Amino acid sequence: DVKVTQSSRYLVKRTGEKVFLECVQDMDHENMFWYRQDPGLGLRLIYFSYDVKMKEKGDIPEGYSVSREKKERFSLILESASTNQTSMYLCASSSTRGLDQPQHFGDGTRLSIL
Amino acid sequence: DQQVKQNSPSLSVQEGRISILNCDYTNSMFDYFLWYKKYPAEGPTFLISISSIKDKNEDGRFTVFLNKSAKHLSLHIVPSQPGDSAVYFCAASRGRGTYKYIFGTGTRLKVLA
Secondary structure: OOOEEEOOOEEEEOOOOOEEEEEEEOOOOOEEEEEEEEOOOEEEEEEEEOOOOOOEEOOOOOOEEEEEEEOOEEEEEEOOOOHHHOEEEEEEEEOOOOOOOOOEEOOOEEEEEO | OOOEEOOOOEEEEEOOOOEEEEEEEOOOOEEEEEEEEEOOOOOOEEEEEEEOOOOEEEEOOEEEEEEOOOOEEEEEEOOOOHHHOEEEEEEEEEOOOOOOEEEOOOEEEEEEO
């Protein structure tokens, strides 16, 4: 079974702090993704990466950056946290081997910015 | 602009009956569609998918139907069970191998015992 592990289930930070969310997958997947989930808005893609050191902006990249130094690890960085970044953050990974490989998700990090 | 829409935020169904969850999309370039199920405090789990070359895909109690002319897909769960109570998201992808999904806003299904 694919395992996508997010380092924290719950996190509370203060406005202006630099925040790191970590994600690790154990299936040697090439693709990794960061989403945020908000009520009434579904899942929105922040950034994704299709290879080590490669990244592409998703639909809502403003205020975020990412880092992928190793294939199994994808980090989301909030450069200067703001209250409107309070949300559920979900990491996912998928394989490029074969067409139509679904994304597999971690259990999420609920982030509160005070 | 919401390219993938789930217009029913919630749905209640009696145990043993059929649950039908609907999803509409606007972009005719989408050619791969998926359904995910999400329990509280857990990440979404993949349920079933369909590519645009098919109009139906079945996996046990779950069937997805695709109507390309209407830009509409639906998920049928028969028979519904209390453990199916969850939020269901549909997602769409443009181009085989692009790997990016556009998600709908979700429908909360409650199956009543």
